[in-house]
Amino acid sequence: MIESSWVKRYAEQFEACKLVSTETAVVLSETRSRPEIVQTARLALSQCGVAPVDVVVTTPPNPGPVPIRSTGASVALAANQAALGALTNADFIVDCTVEGLLHAPELGQILASGARVLMVSNEHPENTERWPHDPSLADRVATGVGLLEQAKMMRVESDAGTDLTVDLFGAVRAGSHGWCTEPGTIAHWPGGLVLAFPAAATVNGTVVLAPGDVNLTFKEYIREPVALTVADDYITDIEGVGVDAELFRSYLGAFEEPEAYAVSHVGWGMNTSARWEAMALWDKADHNGTELRAFAGNFLYSTGANEVAGRFCRGHFDLPMRGCTVSLDGRLVVVGGDLVAELLPS
Structure with missing residues (x-):
């Protein structure tokens, strides 16, 4: 179940990013992304008057030997040209990948296109209820x-x-x-x-x-x-x-x-x-x-x-x-x- 309070909070954050209805917005996720994050993001974009475009890539297997957590260096894009084509033609990207794009090898190319990226951390959306927008x-x-x-x-x-x-x-x-x-x-x-x-x-x-x-x-x-x-x-x-x-x-x-x-x-x-x-x-x-x-x-x-x-x-x-x-x-x-x-x- 997606709570309306989560959608409202996401929408407020998107509006703080100066998102307008004429922009192209992409929700980037992977097959192991948290479903409630992706769905909340999509609903919040719709609430902002933007029709979201979904880009979903396959999460690559972890070659080990240990689990990977919270790196900010997603490898999910894997230089996929189809996905990068969509991202570099977007105005606004909601990054719902598991690890995030902050240190991803493809980030430079994405930002060079002029897109702006909001990383939504891979955690339960209920957390966002306690994070008021502080101008x-x-x-x-x-x-x-x-x-x-x-x-x-x-x-x-x-x-x-x-x-x-x-x-x-x-x-x-x-x-x-x-x-x-x-x-x-x-x-x-x-x-x-x-x-x-x-x-x-x-x-x-x-x-x-x-x-x-x-x-x-x-x-x-x-x-x-x-x-x-x-x-x-x-x-x-x-x-x-x-x-x-x-x-x-x-x-x-x-x-x-x-x-x-x-x-x-x-x-x-x-x-x-x-x-x-x-x-x-x-x-x-x-x-x-x-x-x-x-x-x-x-x-x-x-x-x-x-x-x-x-x-x-x-x-x-x-x-x-x-x-x-x-x-x-x-x-x-x-x-x-x-x-x-x-x-x-x-």
């Missing part, structure tokens, strides 16, 4: 991106032992507030992130995952500390005596891809409506953790695909961390897990 988020994210664009160095510290530096020379800096209005742009929903995709060999130091931090690939809260040594982007040592550390080592090692150990992106959350504790209330199959990537004041450290550094891979971790202090050339933007005043709603 101020766009301006606040833009402020954060502006600060990041002016900076040469990011430093991240925590009482748990994190001390990480990111040389921002050559990095691509970006933000997502959860909707896309300009041609050739992509957003994920819910938004509220300021991110840097560092250039190669620019990230060094120590990252310490403390209890209460989050491993979103596993959809679990960290219970025991895990210390990561990072040298020129790559995790060179994983210290920890508990199951969290063992799983971390085992999962990344299973891919036999050096790139899985490298930095994908770093940044901080800006969404004051996103909740850190939300994951505790959902079964893993019904929650994808996009909200936890964006909760206000988190530092997000991610491993895996990074197009800026020329790295594509299947292994991936998104690791939102609490209690960190983030500075840009010495200017504080997050203090002990709290946004500074200029980045908060007025």
